[in-house]
Amino acid sequence: MRVTRTLPHRDRRMVGAWCFVDRYGPENIAGRTGMVVPPHPHTGLQTVSWLLAGDVLHQDSLGSQQLIRPGQLNLMTAGRGIAHAEVSPAEHEPVLDGVQLWVALPAADRWTGPDFGHHGDLPVLTYPGGSVTVILGELDGAVSDARTFTPIVGAELAVRTGLDLPLRPDFEYAVLVLSGAATIDGLELTAGPLLYLGTGRDRLTVAGPARVLLLGGEPFDEQLVMWWNFVAGDHEEIVQARADWAAADERFGLVSGYPGDPLPAPALPGTRLMPRGRRR
Template identity: 50%
Template sequence: MSNLERDPAEVTECSNGQATATAGLAELVEIIEPREVPLGGPRAMTVRRTLPSKARTMIGAWCFLDHYGPERVAATGGMHVPPHPHTGLQTVSWLFEGEIEHRDSVGSHALVRPGELNLMTAGRGISHSEVSTPGTDVLHGAQLWVALPDDARHRLPSFESHVSKRVRLGDADVQLFLGRLGAIEAEALTFSALVAAQIDLPPHASVELPVEATHEHGVLVDAGTVSILNREVRPHELAYVAPGCTTLTVTAGDAPARVLLIGGEPLGEQILMWWNFVGRSHDEVVAYRAAWQAEAIGDGAPPAALDDLFVATLPGTTHDHEGGPLPAPALPTVRLKPRP
Protein backbone atom coordinates (compact mmCIF):
# COMPACT_ATOMS: atom_id res chain seq x y z
CA MET A 1 0.00 0.00 0.00
CA SER A 2 0.98 3.65 -0.28
CA ASN A 3 3.06 5.49 2.29
CA LEU A 4 1.43 8.86 1.47
CA GLU A 5 -2.18 9.35 2.37
CA ARG A 6 -4.42 11.28 -0.03
CA ASP A 7 -8.15 11.99 0.19
CA PRO A 8 -9.79 10.84 -3.06
CA ALA A 9 -12.60 13.36 -2.56
CA GLU A 10 -10.20 16.30 -2.98
CA VAL A 11 -9.81 15.84 -6.74
CA THR A 12 -12.48 14.74 -9.21
CA GLU A 13 -10.55 15.45 -12.41
CA CYS A 14 -6.80 15.55 -13.03
CA SER A 15 -5.79 17.19 -16.28
CA ASN A 16 -2.97 19.51 -17.24
CA GLY A 17 -5.24 22.51 -17.58
CA GLN A 18 -7.61 22.27 -14.65
CA ALA A 19 -8.73 20.29 -11.63
CA THR A 20 -11.44 20.78 -9.05
CA ALA A 21 -9.11 20.61 -6.11
CA THR A 22 -8.16 22.53 -3.02
CA ALA A 23 -4.62 21.13 -3.08
CA GLY A 24 -2.10 22.07 -5.79
CA LEU A 25 -1.68 19.71 -8.71
CA ALA A 26 2.03 19.29 -7.99
CA GLU A 27 1.21 17.71 -4.63
CA LEU A 28 -0.50 14.82 -6.40
CA VAL A 29 2.60 13.81 -8.39
CA GLU A 30 5.89 12.34 -7.14
CA ILE A 31 8.82 11.64 -9.48
CA ILE A 32 10.74 8.41 -8.79
CA GLU A 33 14.22 8.28 -10.33
CA PRO A 34 15.48 4.91 -11.61
CA ARG A 35 18.56 3.16 -10.28
CA GLU A 36 20.68 0.82 -12.37
CA VAL A 37 20.83 -2.84 -11.31
CA PRO A 38 22.75 -5.70 -12.99
CA LEU A 39 20.30 -8.47 -13.87
CA GLY A 40 21.72 -11.71 -12.50
CA GLY A 41 25.26 -10.52 -11.74
CA PRO A 42 27.84 -7.80 -12.39
CA ARG A 43 28.45 -8.89 -16.02
CA ALA A 44 24.75 -9.25 -16.86
CA MET A 45 22.34 -6.96 -18.66
CA THR A 46 21.61 -3.76 -16.74
CA VAL A 47 18.05 -2.75 -15.87
CA ARG A 48 16.57 0.49 -14.53
CA ARG A 49 14.57 -0.16 -11.34
CA THR A 50 11.95 2.26 -10.02
CA LEU A 51 9.96 -0.07 -7.75
CA PRO A 52 10.66 -0.69 -4.99
CA SER A 53 12.48 2.53 -4.12
CA LYS A 54 13.32 4.45 -0.97
CA ALA A 55 10.52 6.87 -1.79
CA ARG A 56 7.87 4.25 -2.51
CA THR A 57 7.57 0.48 -2.25
CA MET A 58 4.23 -0.12 -3.99
CA ILE A 59 1.69 1.43 -6.35
CA GLY A 60 -1.56 -0.40 -5.74
CA ALA A 61 -0.48 -4.05 -5.68
CA TRP A 62 2.46 -3.36 -8.03
CA CYS A 63 5.62 -4.02 -6.02
CA PHE A 64 8.41 -4.26 -8.61
CA LEU A 65 9.27 -2.55 -11.91
CA ASP A 66 12.38 -3.10 -14.04
CA HIS A 67 12.79 -1.24 -17.34
CA TYR A 68 15.50 -2.22 -19.81
CA GLY A 69 16.84 -1.38 -23.27
CA PRO A 70 16.85 -0.73 -26.06
CA GLU A 71 20.08 -2.74 -26.02
CA ARG A 72 21.91 -4.53 -28.80
CA VAL A 73 22.14 -8.17 -27.81
CA ALA A 74 25.44 -8.50 -29.69
CA ALA A 75 26.94 -5.91 -27.34
CA THR A 76 25.34 -6.88 -24.02
CA GLY A 77 24.81 -10.62 -24.40
CA GLY A 78 21.06 -10.24 -23.96
CA MET A 79 18.99 -11.78 -21.18
CA HIS A 80 20.12 -15.03 -19.58
CA VAL A 81 18.29 -15.45 -16.27
CA PRO A 82 18.75 -18.99 -14.85
CA PRO A 83 15.91 -20.86 -13.13
CA HIS A 84 14.88 -19.02 -9.98
CA PRO A 85 11.88 -19.18 -7.62
CA HIS A 86 8.92 -16.93 -6.82
CA THR A 87 6.16 -16.95 -4.21
CA GLY A 88 3.14 -14.77 -3.47
CA LEU A 89 3.19 -12.71 -6.66
CA GLN A 90 2.43 -12.48 -10.36
CA THR A 91 5.20 -11.69 -12.85
CA VAL A 92 4.15 -9.46 -15.75
CA SER A 93 6.45 -9.58 -18.81
CA TRP A 94 5.98 -6.87 -21.46
CA LEU A 95 8.23 -6.21 -24.46
CA PHE A 96 8.57 -3.22 -26.78
CA GLU A 97 11.14 -5.01 -28.96
CA GLY A 98 12.81 -8.43 -29.12
CA GLU A 99 11.80 -11.90 -27.97
CA ILE A 100 12.32 -13.88 -24.74
CA GLU A 101 11.87 -17.61 -24.13
CA HIS A 102 10.06 -18.51 -20.91
CA ARG A 103 10.06 -21.93 -19.22
CA ASP A 104 8.61 -22.75 -15.81
CA SER A 105 8.08 -25.60 -13.37
CA VAL A 106 4.40 -26.10 -14.23
CA GLY A 107 5.44 -27.07 -17.76
CA SER A 108 4.90 -23.78 -19.58
CA HIS A 109 7.09 -22.98 -22.58
CA ALA A 110 6.27 -19.66 -24.22
CA LEU A 111 7.78 -16.79 -26.15
CA VAL A 112 7.37 -13.23 -24.90
CA ARG A 113 6.76 -10.91 -27.88
CA PRO A 114 5.82 -7.23 -28.27
CA GLY A 115 2.12 -6.62 -27.80
CA GLU A 116 1.60 -9.87 -25.89
CA LEU A 117 1.34 -10.28 -22.13
CA ASN A 118 3.04 -13.20 -20.41
CA LEU A 119 1.58 -13.55 -16.91
CA MET A 120 2.96 -16.05 -14.41
CA THR A 121 1.06 -16.48 -11.15
CA ALA A 122 3.51 -17.88 -8.61
CA GLY A 123 0.99 -18.54 -5.86
CA ARG A 124 2.48 -20.96 -3.32
CA GLY A 125 5.63 -21.44 -5.40
CA ILE A 126 7.03 -21.67 -8.93
CA SER A 127 10.40 -21.51 -10.68
CA HIS A 128 11.18 -20.23 -14.17
CA SER A 129 13.92 -19.10 -16.53
CA GLU A 130 14.07 -16.26 -19.08
CA VAL A 131 16.43 -16.20 -22.05
CA SER A 132 16.47 -13.87 -25.07
CA THR A 133 16.13 -15.87 -28.28
CA PRO A 134 19.00 -16.27 -30.80
CA GLY A 135 17.14 -14.20 -33.41
CA THR A 136 16.77 -11.18 -31.12
CA ASP A 137 18.90 -8.20 -32.18
CA VAL A 138 17.50 -5.58 -29.80
CA LEU A 139 15.97 -6.23 -26.38
CA HIS A 140 13.67 -3.60 -24.89
CA GLY A 141 10.88 -4.00 -22.35
CA ALA A 142 9.71 -4.13 -18.76
CA GLN A 143 9.33 -6.74 -16.03
CA LEU A 144 6.80 -6.07 -13.29
CA TRP A 145 5.51 -7.89 -10.22
CA VAL A 146 2.08 -7.77 -8.60
CA ALA A 147 1.79 -8.79 -4.94
CA LEU A 148 -1.03 -11.28 -4.39
CA PRO A 149 -3.51 -10.57 -1.58
CA ASP A 150 -3.47 -12.97 1.34
CA ASP A 151 -6.51 -14.92 0.17
CA ALA A 152 -4.85 -15.73 -3.19
CA ARG A 153 -1.16 -16.08 -2.42
CA HIS A 154 -1.28 -19.80 -1.54
CA ARG A 155 -3.08 -20.87 -4.72
CA LEU A 156 -1.52 -23.31 -7.18
CA PRO A 157 0.85 -21.69 -9.70
CA SER A 158 -0.22 -21.04 -13.29
CA PHE A 159 0.81 -19.33 -16.52
CA GLU A 160 -1.09 -17.56 -19.30
CA SER A 161 -0.40 -15.48 -22.39
CA HIS A 162 -2.71 -12.94 -24.05
CA VAL A 163 -2.62 -10.45 -26.91
CA SER A 164 -3.27 -6.94 -25.59
CA LYS A 165 -6.55 -5.07 -26.15
CA ARG A 166 -5.63 -2.32 -28.64
CA VAL A 167 -7.77 0.83 -28.94
CA ARG A 168 -7.49 4.47 -30.04
CA LEU A 169 -8.17 7.19 -27.48
CA GLY A 170 -7.97 10.48 -29.35
CA ASP A 171 -4.48 10.66 -30.83
CA ALA A 172 -3.14 7.91 -28.57
CA ASP A 173 -2.59 4.24 -29.39
CA VAL A 174 -3.42 2.30 -26.21
CA GLN A 175 -2.59 -1.35 -25.54
CA LEU A 176 -4.31 -2.59 -22.39
CA PHE A 177 -2.66 -5.78 -21.16
CA LEU A 178 -3.85 -6.18 -17.57
CA GLY A 179 -6.93 -5.13 -15.63
CA ARG A 180 -9.41 -2.44 -16.65
CA LEU A 181 -9.18 1.02 -18.18
CA GLY A 182 -12.57 2.70 -18.38
CA ALA A 183 -14.91 0.31 -20.19
CA ILE A 184 -12.09 -1.84 -21.60
CA GLU A 185 -11.00 -4.98 -19.74
CA ALA A 186 -8.07 -7.28 -20.45
CA GLU A 187 -8.45 -11.07 -20.40
CA ALA A 188 -5.72 -11.96 -17.92
CA LEU A 189 -6.43 -13.24 -14.40
CA THR A 190 -6.11 -10.69 -11.59
CA PHE A 191 -6.75 -10.87 -7.85
CA SER A 192 -7.10 -7.15 -7.07
CA ALA A 193 -8.29 -4.15 -9.06
CA LEU A 194 -5.45 -3.24 -11.46
CA VAL A 195 -4.57 -1.53 -14.71
CA ALA A 196 -1.54 -1.85 -16.99
CA ALA A 197 -1.31 -0.34 -20.47
CA GLN A 198 1.19 0.89 -23.05
CA ILE A 199 0.34 4.32 -24.45
CA ASP A 200 1.96 5.80 -27.57
CA LEU A 201 1.54 9.49 -28.43
CA PRO A 202 2.71 11.62 -31.39
CA PRO A 203 4.54 14.90 -30.60
CA HIS A 204 2.49 17.50 -28.68
CA ALA A 205 -0.56 15.19 -28.51
CA SER A 206 -2.58 14.56 -25.34
CA VAL A 207 -4.72 11.70 -24.10
CA GLU A 208 -7.28 11.82 -21.31
CA LEU A 209 -7.29 8.46 -19.55
CA PRO A 210 -10.28 7.31 -17.50
CA VAL A 211 -8.96 6.17 -14.12
CA GLU A 212 -10.44 5.10 -10.81
CA ALA A 213 -10.48 7.86 -8.18
CA THR A 214 -9.74 5.42 -5.34
CA HIS A 215 -6.67 4.00 -7.09
CA GLU A 216 -3.08 5.18 -7.15
CA HIS A 217 -1.22 5.21 -10.48
CA GLY A 218 2.27 5.23 -11.94
CA VAL A 219 3.39 6.45 -15.36
CA LEU A 220 6.76 5.14 -16.55
CA VAL A 221 8.25 7.06 -19.48
CA ASP A 222 9.96 4.77 -21.98
CA ALA A 223 10.57 7.31 -24.76
CA GLY A 224 10.14 11.06 -25.17
CA THR A 225 9.10 13.47 -22.43
CA VAL A 226 5.57 13.90 -21.11
CA SER A 227 3.67 16.29 -18.89
CA ILE A 228 1.38 14.99 -16.14
CA LEU A 229 -0.48 17.43 -13.86
CA ASN A 230 1.90 20.22 -14.87
CA ARG A 231 4.95 18.09 -14.00
CA GLU A 232 7.51 17.12 -16.64
CA VAL A 233 8.44 13.45 -16.61
CA ARG A 234 11.63 12.50 -18.45
CA PRO A 235 12.72 9.18 -20.01
CA HIS A 236 13.05 6.29 -17.53
CA GLU A 237 11.38 8.22 -14.68
CA LEU A 238 8.27 6.91 -12.93
CA ALA A 239 5.60 9.45 -11.99
CA TYR A 240 3.47 8.42 -9.02
CA VAL A 241 -0.04 9.93 -9.00
CA ALA A 242 -1.95 9.84 -5.72
CA PRO A 243 -5.59 8.72 -5.50
CA GLY A 244 -8.21 11.30 -6.37
CA CYS A 245 -8.30 11.47 -10.18
CA THR A 246 -11.20 10.34 -12.34
CA THR A 247 -9.28 11.27 -15.49
CA LEU A 248 -5.55 11.59 -16.03
CA THR A 249 -4.15 13.61 -18.93
CA VAL A 250 -0.76 12.72 -20.43
CA THR A 251 0.75 15.17 -22.94
CA ALA A 252 3.75 14.44 -25.16
CA GLY A 253 6.57 16.94 -25.68
CA ASP A 254 8.43 17.70 -28.90
CA ALA A 255 9.09 14.03 -29.72
CA PRO A 256 6.86 10.95 -29.91
CA ALA A 257 6.24 9.53 -26.45
CA ARG A 258 5.69 6.03 -25.13
CA VAL A 259 4.67 5.36 -21.54
CA LEU A 260 3.48 2.49 -19.37
CA LEU A 261 0.50 3.20 -17.13
CA ILE A 262 0.16 1.03 -14.03
CA GLY A 263 -2.23 1.42 -11.13
CA GLY A 264 -4.67 -0.16 -8.76
CA GLU A 265 -6.36 -0.04 -5.41
CA PRO A 266 -3.94 0.03 -2.46
CA LEU A 267 -3.30 -3.55 -1.39
CA GLY A 268 -4.18 -2.84 2.23
CA GLU A 269 -1.77 -5.50 3.50
CA GLN A 270 1.82 -5.42 4.65
CA ILE A 271 4.14 -7.56 2.53
CA LEU A 272 7.64 -8.82 3.10
CA MET A 273 9.62 -8.92 -0.14
CA TRP A 274 13.11 -10.40 -0.16
CA TRP A 275 14.98 -11.60 -3.26
CA ASN A 276 12.27 -13.27 -5.40
CA PHE A 277 9.86 -14.04 -2.59
CA VAL A 278 6.80 -12.12 -1.44
CA GLY A 279 5.59 -13.27 1.96
CA ARG A 280 4.27 -11.86 5.19
CA SER A 281 6.87 -12.76 7.83
CA HIS A 282 10.59 -13.35 8.33
CA ASP A 283 10.07 -17.01 9.19
CA GLU A 284 7.98 -17.55 6.07
CA VAL A 285 10.68 -16.15 3.79
CA VAL A 286 13.38 -18.17 5.58
CA ALA A 287 11.34 -21.31 4.87
CA TYR A 288 10.90 -20.39 1.19
CA ARG A 289 14.66 -19.92 0.85
CA ALA A 290 15.39 -23.25 2.55
CA ALA A 291 12.97 -25.04 0.23
CA TRP A 292 14.57 -23.55 -2.89
CA GLN A 293 18.11 -24.29 -1.74
CA ALA A 294 17.21 -27.90 -0.97
CA GLU A 295 15.16 -28.65 -4.08
CA ALA A 296 17.09 -26.76 -6.75
CA ILE A 297 20.61 -26.44 -5.37
CA GLY A 298 20.79 -29.62 -3.28
CA ASP A 299 21.76 -27.72 -0.14
CA GLY A 300 20.10 -29.13 2.99
CA ALA A 301 16.59 -30.46 3.47
CA PRO A 302 13.42 -28.45 2.76
CA PRO A 303 10.93 -27.77 5.55
CA ALA A 304 8.44 -30.66 5.57
CA ALA A 305 5.49 -28.37 4.87
CA LEU A 306 7.22 -26.92 1.81
CA ASP A 307 8.62 -30.05 0.20
CA ASP A 308 8.32 -30.05 -3.62
CA LEU A 309 7.40 -26.37 -3.58
CA PHE A 310 9.28 -25.08 -6.61
CA VAL A 311 10.75 -27.69 -8.90
CA ALA A 312 9.32 -31.16 -8.45
CA THR A 313 6.15 -30.76 -10.55
CA LEU A 314 7.98 -31.43 -13.82
CA PRO A 315 11.65 -32.19 -13.20
CA GLY A 316 13.95 -30.71 -15.83
CA THR A 317 11.37 -28.28 -17.20
CA THR A 318 13.33 -25.20 -16.22
CA HIS A 319 16.68 -26.73 -15.47
CA ASP A 320 18.12 -27.37 -18.90
CA HIS A 321 20.09 -24.18 -18.45
CA GLU A 322 23.82 -23.66 -18.66
CA GLY A 323 25.13 -23.13 -15.14
CA GLY A 324 22.04 -24.59 -13.46
CA PRO A 325 19.56 -22.88 -11.11
CA LEU A 326 20.34 -19.60 -9.39
CA PRO A 327 21.30 -20.01 -5.70
CA ALA A 328 19.58 -17.75 -3.19
CA PRO A 329 21.72 -15.05 -1.59
CA ALA A 330 22.56 -15.25 2.10
CA LEU A 331 19.92 -13.94 4.46
CA PRO A 332 20.71 -10.73 6.36
CA THR A 333 21.86 -11.02 9.96
CA VAL A 334 18.79 -9.16 11.22
CA ARG A 335 15.14 -10.18 10.99
CA LEU A 336 13.33 -9.06 7.86
CA LYS A 337 10.49 -6.60 8.39
CA PRO A 338 7.30 -6.23 6.35
CA ARG A 339 6.91 -3.23 4.07
CA PRO A 340 4.16 -0.75 4.91
Protein backbone atom coordinates in the same frame (compact mmCIF):
# COMPACT_ATOMS: atom_id res chain seq x y z
CA MET B 1 22.54 -4.69 -19.75
CA ARG B 2 21.49 -1.58 -17.87
CA VAL B 3 18.55 -2.14 -15.50
CA THR B 4 16.75 0.69 -13.66
CA ARG B 5 14.62 -0.22 -10.64
CA THR B 6 11.88 2.33 -9.97
CA LEU B 7 9.79 0.27 -7.53
CA PRO B 8 10.17 -0.43 -4.65
CA HIS B 9 11.47 3.08 -3.97
CA ARG B 10 12.94 4.67 -0.88
CA ASP B 11 9.64 6.39 -0.06
CA ARG B 12 7.11 4.10 -1.73
CA ARG B 13 7.07 0.33 -1.92
CA MET B 14 3.88 -0.23 -3.91
CA VAL B 15 1.34 1.30 -6.28
CA GLY B 16 -1.84 -0.69 -5.80
CA ALA B 17 -0.61 -4.29 -5.80
CA TRP B 18 2.31 -3.42 -8.11
CA CYS B 19 5.41 -4.00 -5.98
CA PHE B 20 8.36 -4.21 -8.40
CA VAL B 21 9.29 -2.44 -11.65
CA ASP B 22 12.56 -3.03 -13.52
CA ARG B 23 13.17 -1.19 -16.78
CA TYR B 24 15.90 -2.69 -18.97
CA GLY B 25 17.38 -1.72 -22.33
CA PRO B 26 17.25 -0.72 -25.06
CA GLU B 27 20.33 -2.87 -25.65
CA ASN B 28 21.92 -3.93 -28.92
CA ILE B 29 22.39 -7.70 -28.58
CA ALA B 30 23.12 -8.46 -32.23
CA GLY B 31 25.72 -11.22 -32.40
CA ARG B 32 25.56 -11.68 -28.60
CA THR B 33 23.84 -14.12 -26.26
CA GLY B 34 21.37 -11.53 -25.00
CA MET B 35 19.24 -12.22 -21.93
CA VAL B 36 20.23 -15.16 -19.73
CA VAL B 37 18.35 -15.47 -16.44
CA PRO B 38 18.86 -19.00 -15.01
CA PRO B 39 16.09 -20.88 -13.17
CA HIS B 40 15.06 -19.12 -9.98
CA PRO B 41 12.07 -19.33 -7.63
CA HIS B 42 9.13 -17.04 -6.83
CA THR B 43 6.41 -17.07 -4.19
CA GLY B 44 3.46 -14.83 -3.35
CA LEU B 45 3.42 -12.78 -6.55
CA GLN B 46 2.71 -12.57 -10.27
CA THR B 47 5.43 -11.73 -12.78
CA VAL B 48 4.42 -9.46 -15.66
CA SER B 49 6.74 -9.51 -18.69
CA TRP B 50 6.30 -6.69 -21.22
CA LEU B 51 8.56 -6.04 -24.21
CA LEU B 52 9.06 -2.89 -26.25
CA ALA B 53 11.52 -4.55 -28.65
CA GLY B 54 13.04 -7.99 -29.12
CA ASP B 55 11.94 -11.44 -28.01
CA VAL B 56 12.40 -13.55 -24.86
CA LEU B 57 11.75 -17.24 -24.20
CA HIS B 58 9.98 -18.10 -20.93
CA GLN B 59 10.47 -21.59 -19.44
CA ASP B 60 8.99 -22.72 -16.11
CA SER B 61 8.53 -25.69 -13.80
CA LEU B 62 4.97 -26.23 -15.04
CA GLY B 63 6.44 -27.19 -18.40
CA SER B 64 5.57 -23.90 -20.11
CA GLN B 65 7.79 -22.74 -22.97
CA GLN B 66 6.56 -19.50 -24.48
CA LEU B 67 8.20 -16.87 -26.67
CA ILE B 68 7.06 -13.32 -26.00
CA ARG B 69 7.24 -10.38 -28.42
CA PRO B 70 6.22 -6.70 -28.16
CA GLY B 71 2.51 -6.18 -27.56
CA GLN B 72 2.12 -9.58 -25.88
CA LEU B 73 1.88 -10.41 -22.18
CA ASN B 74 3.48 -13.27 -20.28
CA LEU B 75 1.84 -13.53 -16.87
CA MET B 76 3.13 -16.06 -14.35
CA THR B 77 1.36 -16.59 -11.03
CA ALA B 78 3.80 -17.96 -8.47
CA GLY B 79 1.39 -18.54 -5.60
CA ARG B 80 2.87 -21.11 -3.22
CA GLY B 81 5.89 -21.59 -5.47
CA ILE B 82 7.20 -21.83 -9.03
CA ALA B 83 10.55 -21.64 -10.81
CA HIS B 84 11.30 -20.14 -14.21
CA ALA B 85 14.06 -19.04 -16.55
CA GLU B 86 14.11 -16.32 -19.19
CA VAL B 87 16.53 -16.31 -22.12
CA SER B 88 16.93 -14.74 -25.53
CA PRO B 89 16.26 -17.40 -28.19
CA ALA B 90 19.21 -18.60 -30.27
CA GLU B 91 17.92 -16.63 -33.28
CA HIS B 92 16.87 -13.40 -31.63
CA GLU B 93 16.07 -9.86 -32.64
CA PRO B 94 18.99 -7.37 -32.57
CA VAL B 95 17.57 -5.05 -29.87
CA LEU B 96 16.13 -6.00 -26.48
CA ASP B 97 14.02 -3.49 -24.57
CA GLY B 98 11.40 -4.14 -21.92
CA VAL B 99 9.93 -3.97 -18.43
CA GLN B 100 9.70 -6.67 -15.77
CA LEU B 101 7.05 -6.13 -13.10
CA TRP B 102 5.66 -7.94 -10.08
CA VAL B 103 2.17 -7.87 -8.61
CA ALA B 104 1.82 -8.88 -4.96
CA LEU B 105 -0.84 -11.45 -4.14
CA PRO B 106 -3.18 -10.75 -1.19
CA ALA B 107 -2.97 -13.05 1.82
CA ALA B 108 -6.08 -14.99 0.77
CA ASP B 109 -4.44 -15.98 -2.52
CA ARG B 110 -0.74 -16.11 -1.62
CA TRP B 111 -0.77 -19.93 -1.46
CA THR B 112 -2.77 -20.46 -4.62
CA GLY B 113 -1.48 -22.96 -7.16
CA PRO B 114 1.10 -21.75 -9.69
CA ASP B 115 -0.07 -20.82 -13.16
CA PHE B 116 1.19 -19.37 -16.43
CA GLY B 117 -0.70 -17.53 -19.15
CA HIS B 118 0.32 -16.01 -22.48
CA HIS B 119 -1.87 -13.25 -23.88
CA GLY B 120 -1.12 -12.44 -27.50
CA ASP B 121 -4.24 -10.44 -28.33
CA LEU B 122 -4.72 -7.73 -25.71
CA PRO B 123 -7.42 -5.05 -26.07
CA VAL B 124 -6.29 -1.84 -27.78
CA LEU B 125 -8.13 1.47 -27.49
CA THR B 126 -7.68 3.96 -30.35
CA TYR B 127 -8.03 7.72 -29.96
CA PRO B 128 -7.25 10.70 -32.24
CA GLY B 129 -4.08 11.43 -30.28
CA GLY B 130 -2.77 7.92 -29.70
CA SER B 131 -3.65 4.42 -28.54
CA VAL B 132 -3.72 2.36 -25.34
CA THR B 133 -3.00 -1.34 -24.82
CA VAL B 134 -4.66 -2.69 -21.68
CA ILE B 135 -2.25 -5.19 -20.14
CA LEU B 136 -4.04 -5.97 -16.86
CA GLY B 137 -7.40 -4.96 -15.52
CA GLU B 138 -9.79 -2.45 -17.12
CA LEU B 139 -9.43 1.01 -18.63
CA ASP B 140 -12.08 3.08 -20.43
CA GLY B 141 -14.29 0.02 -20.93
CA ALA B 142 -11.58 -2.28 -22.33
CA VAL B 143 -10.81 -5.33 -20.18
CA SER B 144 -7.76 -7.57 -20.35
CA ASP B 145 -8.53 -11.26 -19.87
CA ALA B 146 -5.31 -11.77 -17.88
CA ARG B 147 -5.84 -13.23 -14.41
CA THR B 148 -5.85 -10.77 -11.49
CA PHE B 149 -6.43 -11.06 -7.74
CA THR B 150 -6.96 -7.42 -6.72
CA PRO B 151 -8.54 -4.38 -8.41
CA ILE B 152 -5.67 -3.28 -10.66
CA VAL B 153 -4.76 -1.77 -14.01
CA GLY B 154 -1.67 -1.76 -16.20
CA ALA B 155 -1.57 -0.18 -19.65
CA GLU B 156 0.87 1.07 -22.24
CA LEU B 157 0.00 4.47 -23.70
CA ALA B 158 1.31 5.19 -27.19
CA VAL B 159 0.92 8.97 -27.22
CA ARG B 160 1.24 10.71 -30.58
CA THR B 161 -0.15 14.15 -29.71
CA GLY B 162 -2.19 13.66 -26.57
CA LEU B 163 -4.52 11.39 -24.59
CA ASP B 164 -7.24 12.15 -22.04
CA LEU B 165 -8.22 9.00 -20.17
CA PRO B 166 -10.80 8.27 -17.44
CA LEU B 167 -9.42 7.02 -14.11
CA ARG B 168 -10.94 5.54 -10.97
CA PRO B 169 -10.72 7.98 -8.03
CA ASP B 170 -10.42 5.07 -5.57
CA PHE B 171 -7.26 3.80 -7.32
CA GLU B 172 -3.76 5.14 -6.81
CA TYR B 173 -1.70 5.60 -9.97
CA ALA B 174 1.83 6.06 -11.23
CA VAL B 175 3.33 6.57 -14.68
CA LEU B 176 6.68 5.57 -16.17
CA VAL B 177 7.87 7.12 -19.43
CA LEU B 178 9.37 4.37 -21.59
CA SER B 179 10.54 6.52 -24.50
CA GLY B 180 10.11 10.06 -25.80
CA ALA B 181 8.94 12.94 -23.61
CA ALA B 182 5.52 13.17 -21.98
CA THR B 183 3.90 16.14 -20.27
CA ILE B 184 1.76 15.23 -17.24
CA ASP B 185 0.45 17.75 -14.71
CA GLY B 186 2.62 20.38 -16.36
CA LEU B 187 5.76 18.30 -15.83
CA GLU B 188 7.82 17.16 -18.80
CA LEU B 189 9.04 13.64 -18.12
CA THR B 190 11.58 11.61 -20.00
CA ALA B 191 12.49 7.95 -19.60
CA GLY B 192 13.68 7.11 -16.10
CA PRO B 193 11.79 8.05 -12.93
CA LEU B 194 8.38 6.77 -11.83
CA LEU B 195 5.91 9.59 -11.18
CA TYR B 196 3.44 8.81 -8.39
CA LEU B 197 0.03 10.40 -9.06
CA GLY B 198 -1.81 9.36 -5.88
CA THR B 199 -5.55 8.76 -5.48
CA GLY B 200 -8.62 10.90 -6.12
CA ARG B 201 -8.11 11.41 -9.87
CA ASP B 202 -10.86 10.86 -12.41
CA ARG B 203 -8.83 11.86 -15.52
CA LEU B 204 -5.29 11.56 -16.83
CA THR B 205 -4.12 13.95 -19.54
CA VAL B 206 -0.84 13.14 -21.27
CA ALA B 207 0.85 15.05 -24.09
CA GLY B 208 3.49 13.42 -26.28
CA PRO B 209 4.99 12.05 -28.37
CA ALA B 210 5.94 9.31 -25.92
CA ARG B 211 5.37 5.73 -24.80
CA VAL B 212 4.16 5.64 -21.21
CA LEU B 213 3.38 2.82 -18.79
CA LEU B 214 0.36 3.48 -16.57
CA LEU B 215 0.14 1.47 -13.33
CA GLY B 216 -2.70 1.65 -10.85
CA GLY B 217 -4.84 -0.19 -8.38
CA GLU B 218 -6.75 -0.13 -5.16
CA PRO B 219 -4.28 0.78 -2.38
CA PHE B 220 -2.83 -2.44 -0.97
CA ASP B 221 -3.27 -2.26 2.79
CA GLU B 222 -1.60 -5.52 3.83
CA GLN B 223 1.94 -5.54 5.18
CA LEU B 224 4.42 -7.70 3.29
CA VAL B 225 7.97 -8.98 3.40
CA MET B 226 9.76 -8.73 0.05
CA TRP B 227 13.15 -10.44 -0.09
CA TRP B 228 15.07 -11.73 -3.13
CA ASN B 229 12.41 -13.31 -5.37
CA PHE B 230 9.86 -13.95 -2.63
CA VAL B 231 6.83 -12.02 -1.39
CA ALA B 232 5.51 -13.27 1.94
CA GLY B 233 3.54 -12.35 5.01
CA ASP B 234 6.34 -12.75 7.55
CA HIS B 235 9.97 -13.66 8.17
CA GLU B 236 9.24 -17.35 8.71
CA GLU B 237 7.66 -17.73 5.25
CA ILE B 238 10.81 -16.27 3.67
CA VAL B 239 13.09 -18.57 5.67
CA GLN B 240 11.04 -21.61 4.61
CA ALA B 241 10.93 -20.61 0.96
CA ARG B 242 14.69 -20.12 0.88
CA ALA B 243 15.26 -23.49 2.57
CA ASP B 244 12.91 -25.25 0.15
CA TRP B 245 14.71 -23.75 -2.85
CA ALA B 246 18.13 -24.69 -1.48
CA ALA B 247 16.90 -28.27 -0.90
CA ALA B 248 15.47 -28.54 -4.44
CA ASP B 249 12.10 -29.23 -2.84
CA GLU B 250 9.26 -30.28 -5.14
CA ARG B 251 7.44 -27.10 -4.07
CA PHE B 252 9.27 -25.24 -6.85
CA GLY B 253 9.76 -28.07 -9.33
CA LEU B 254 12.31 -28.19 -12.12
CA VAL B 255 12.69 -26.04 -15.21
CA SER B 256 13.25 -28.60 -17.96
CA GLY B 257 15.13 -27.61 -21.08
CA TYR B 258 17.42 -25.06 -19.45
CA PRO B 259 21.05 -26.18 -20.00
CA GLY B 260 22.65 -24.68 -16.87
CA ASP B 261 22.38 -24.63 -13.09
CA PRO B 262 19.70 -22.75 -11.15
CA LEU B 263 20.47 -19.57 -9.28
CA PRO B 264 21.45 -20.13 -5.63
CA ALA B 265 19.64 -18.08 -3.02
CA PRO B 266 21.67 -15.36 -1.29
CA ALA B 267 22.32 -15.50 2.45
CA LEU B 268 19.57 -14.17 4.67
CA PRO B 269 20.32 -10.93 6.51
CA GLY B 270 21.46 -11.13 10.11
CA THR B 271 18.35 -9.34 11.34
CA ARG B 272 14.71 -10.37 11.24
CA LEU B 273 12.80 -9.35 8.12
CA MET B 274 9.91 -7.15 9.14
CA PRO B 275 6.61 -6.81 7.26
CA ARG B 276 6.11 -3.31 5.89
CA GLY B 277 3.28 -1.37 4.33
CA ARG B 278 3.08 0.27 0.93
CA ARG B 279 4.85 3.40 2.18
CA ARG B 280 8.16 3.37 4.00
